[in-house]
Amino acid sequence: MQAHDGTRTPDAMANVAPLAIWTLAWLATLALANFGPKFLWDYQPVAGWVAVAANLVVGLVWIVAHARYLRGLDDLQRKIMLEAMAIGLGVGVVGGFAYAAASNVHLIAFDASIAIFSALTAVVYLVAIAAGNLRYR
Numbered sequence: 001m002q003a004h005d006g007t008r009t010p011d012a013m014a015n016v017a018p019l020a021i022w023t024l025a026w027l028a029t030l031a032l033a034n035f036g037p038k039f040l041w042d043y044q045p046v047a048g049w050v051a052v053a054a055n056l057v058v059g060l061v062w063i064v065a066h067a068r069y070l071r072g073l074d075d076l077q078r079k080i081m082l083e084a085m086a087i088g089l090g091v092g093v094v095g096g097f098a099y100a101a102a103s104n105v106h107l108i109a110f111d112a113s114i115a116i117f118s119a120l121t122a123v124v125y126l127v128a129i130a131a132g133n134l135r136y137r
Helices: 010-039 045-071 075-104 114-135
Strands: none
Touching: 010 045, 075 114
16 A cells, blocks of 8 residues: 555555565475475475475465455555556466467477466566556556
8 A cells, every 4th residue: 555655554565575475485385396306306206296285285375365465455556456467467378379379380499388478477467567557656
């Protein structure tokens, strides 16, 4: 939330902390699930499934934390975030499916991973938030 002078209120800052913590926890479990098999447990399937399950559980809590964060925003910030999410998701989905279609008919030779489209979605989302904040200034 914003105070009348444009600064963030203490309540809004308090809502960011749980989201930041769960975001970092999700990233840590994602890294563990991706790099643990090679560096920590020599591709043992049980350990791999435990790491993936932990990532899913922490990811679900992260989603809930993000929803709580959004509910704590004022109407304008919520509108900016909603528009940014729509743009980010749209670019990721449309770009991903266009890439898949082009790959299926052998129009492109290089292999892109899901990480590229996840990163693209995140960057577009952040740019859209910045643009929205400038637009509604």
